[in-house]
Amino acid sequence: MSSHPLRIAVAGASGRMGRMLIEAIAASGDCQLTAALDQPQSPSLGQDAAAFLGQSSGVAIESDLRSALAKADFLIDFTRPEGTLAHLQVCAELGVKVVIGTTGFDDAGKAAIAAAAQKTAVVFAPNMSVGVNVTLKLLELAAQALPDYDIEIVEAHHKHKVDAPSGTALKMGEVIAAAQNTALADRAVYERYGHTGARKAGSIGFATIRGGDIVGDHTVLFAGTGERIEISHKSSSRAGYAEGSVQAVRFLAKHSAGLFDMFDVLKLR
Incomplete structure (x- = not known):
């Protein structure tokens, strides 16, 4: 295992799934939450991302995408299709790897994900469990x-x-x-x-x-x-999705570009 923790940003950090992800990252041992994103109107902006756990992560929830991604090598995104696609464009530009758990993409959205995966590594699956x-x-x-x-x-x-x-x-x-x-x-x-x-x-x-x-x-x-x-x-809980997402980050650490899914991560091909 690398001595350097995997630096992860979480989108939708104050939502139900965002909080599960933050908890899973905190418990992982080899991953570190380095940025937490939410919408500009979120009442959680400025709060410590792990406050709901009664912990201090030293990471404040922010709405500035580029500022957040500058501090991370990976983004985990379980938001809405339009938000995920906007995040993905910047990730591809900056070389940040992406785990996408968002659902509801149309064909154009899926094509945009495939195009971005030519520039950075992406795990895209409708269910991360x-x-x-x-x-x-x-x-x-x-x-x-x-x-x-x-x-x-x-x-x-x-x-x-x-x-x-x-x-x-x-x-x-x-x-x-x-x-x-x-x-x-x-x-x-x-x-x-x-x-x-x-x-x-x-x-x-x-x-x-x-x-x-x-x-x-x-x-x-x-x-x-x-x-x-x-x-x-x-x-019975979203914990399974969060744990699968952390496994996907570990998988992406070995790839610089390409589109993958959880069958790749779990060697189920």
């Missing part, structure tokens, strides 16, 4: 072994989540479709209402639940004749 990514690997195996089973994806999240289906649910669909040499866009059914007719063979259905403080539940149902298989992952 180690457990979720192992679940994706299990889905890949199941999809290959059960080509004729009906597939339904059910996801549940807290009432504040703004995109649906979740990025993780969509990734599950993409992994399943790719394992069967197809494209999700040709198979996905996102809404059912009224007289829908019989289920279309080969379709991948999605169902979305929003309520309360559910951190994130995902279940994939493979339904055959006389049996069904359910593969589920349930998050």
